[in-house]
Amino acid sequence: MTIKERTKKDKARVLEHLKAIPIIEVACKKANIARATYYRWRTEDPDFLRDSEDALEEGIALINDMTESQLIGLIKEKKFQAVQFWLRHNHQRFLLKEKEHSLLKPRKDVALSRDQEKSLKKALAMYA
Template sequence: MKNQNNQITVKDRIKNDQVLLLEQLRKTPIVQIACEKVGVGRATYYRWRKESVEFAKQSDQALLDGSLLVNDMAESQLMSAIKDKNMTGIIFWLKHHHPAYATRVEVTTNNKNQDIELTDEQKELLNKALEMVALAPPEKETHE
């Protein structure tokens, strides 16, 4: 009887810890910090995710909610900085919300040749070009 009561207590404690952790993830969407605040190890958190699809879904939603909260707080601070004539805040806003101030180039294309197979020579040239710009690991030479 005692073992059965103990088992129920452990299950209740785990469920309670999971609820507390999900609440903490909504406030602080960083797994390490949320786990520390609740007193649960990261390994335990990831084990719970593996063992329960439902907990994994709830965890993903809590992380998303927390990230959205942090984004809202950051945007609020950015708006305050802009109102205070903080040039860094103003520049940041313009770079990310006004195309004329953006520092990136957007390239859009319609590739009509998607189904064309490259020859071995073309593949080799492409791989060399990617290696040169460090977008692909160097091919290992085979010694036969």
């Protein structure tokens, strides 16, 4: 078997593992390749880059479906935390609202020193 043929098989193997478990480290170990090799292939081969992104998306979708299925199972078992999680993430009335923190409110009674003003202006200028 030539190096090109072996590389092609290795790439196909790692892509299949990514579809099943979308964790690069795990997929590389199962395919018996180094992570550095995986990332080199992504850099050097635009087709592999696209295929690996597709495989990761497919794997993530699979895990999301399994997770959602298990969550629904827990809801059916009347597990309060599962019910609460679902409502907080899927129902408008139960969405978590950001709490107002007194530390985040602007204070008008505190003045900056000249050094503080200089530092602040300098910092803001860096991002302007």
